[in-house]
Amino acid sequence: MSLLFTRNLTKAYAGVTANEDINFDLPKGQTRALIGPNGAGKSTFVGMVSGRIPATAGTITFGGEDISALPAHQRIAKGIAYTFQITSVFGGLSVAENVALAARRSLGAAAPAKVAEVLDQVGLTDRADQTARDLSYGHQRILEIGMGLAQNPRLFILDEPTQGLAEAEIDAFKALIRGLDPETTILLIEHNMSVVMDLAEAITVLDQGRILAEGTSEDVRANRAVQAAYLGTEHA
């Protein structure tokens, strides 16, 4: 059974339908990429899943439970971690405290060990005491991912994690995701095709608020509609 599925999930802003009748299934343990041109509705979709954006219609089921009516913080508490597209860390607090805030809610007394583990995992141990806003952009992105990992999520949603990163940092990011527990289910919004092809076990293509294609990377590459809408154009 899928860890996450949505049925007829729809978001309409005054006159514009950003997401229309999305039926999406994400099996447990899979790494899924969500791709599509700008404005396709990717962030809207994960926004509705995480609870940041209220859905107009449709249902969201996570771990066998209908979470459609839950506020964002309760969905997060059920094991969804969300990293922001625009870096959103606690700028005035130390790197370690940022990670600790992520770990403490679910782990309590076990949090300090988890913080040390995550800082090591993402390579920020040396910078643990630095103030987050003094970090380079790349390190802030990495910290953001670390804050997700510290929550031991069942579903890890990453909204364009490699945006603005240098090549070497992107390689480090790929290695980090590959090194995660294979049980972790990942939903990855990504524009960088090399990241998608390297990490994703399956791909969902959104276009104009609808699912255009879904399948393995080969299936998606071969899909003519996708080529027309996305891959075949400037992103090839």
Added chain:
Amino acid sequence: MRVFSRANALHLGLIALLALLFFLLPAYHTGNLARIMVLAVFAMGYNLLFGYTGLLSLGHALFFSAGMYGLGLTMHLGGASPAPAFLAGLIVALIVSGIVGFLALRTTGVAFMIVTLMFAQAGYLTVLYFGSYTRGDEGFVIQQARRSLLGIDLSDDTNRYFAALILFAAALLITGAIVRSGFGRTLVAIRENEQRATMLGYDVHRLKLIAVILSGVLSGASGAAYALLFGYAGATFATVQYSIFPLLWVLLGGAGTTIGPLIGAIFMFYLIDYASGLTNAYLLLVGVVLVALTLFAPQGIVGTIRARWIRWLP
């Protein structure tokens, strides 16, 4: 852990220093200091919400006067003794801050400031409306004979000073423990980035409500103690001026620092005291100093010391 013990040492040292000052300073200053310590508890309550949680209230006079009248009226009209009356003050402040928090937290930012201001204004008008009980602006005196707790006469200078110190010490140690706890650090996270805190799974609304209530109860404890120790309750303490005072004390002393509220209250008290000895236009002088401090030390006295020199200050 070292930071924790240093913070505790600082707090205990400050309490010891205040105890010592009673024997070193002339009576005039110890009288002032007793008053300042009680008001510093008000400032600490305010600081918990403003300095740590990042919510700027303009209505804290309501919580202060809730405690003041909660104690004052149960003694004055109900004939209660100080201990249950003090408890009544705390309970009234708890209820009032719970209601105000529940309603005002539907708003944020400027709207929150205005809503809290309006609630406080409504509270002030309520005190005036029930003037036959509260005696309005004129207020009422709590007789000296009634102000005795466990056989200790709280109107006596020495007893009053140490009662104020005990309240101050309790408030300082409690807020010190709160802001270092997981709960307190989550409040700071809300101040820094509320959206992020929500997306880490924290129930931000509930935490803010708890912060308003803790802040309100501390402010109420200060108001109740003020009425008990100085024997007077009046509507002046419910005016907007008493909502602005804690904001100024906290800004001057250092928002988000545990000892800042006391430092700010001392500074402001003696600034007014000194300036009014120099000129009739003392408020002008006070204003100039406040503007200068805001320009050159926007983090307040303790906040600036922390930023420049002593990073571990709690």
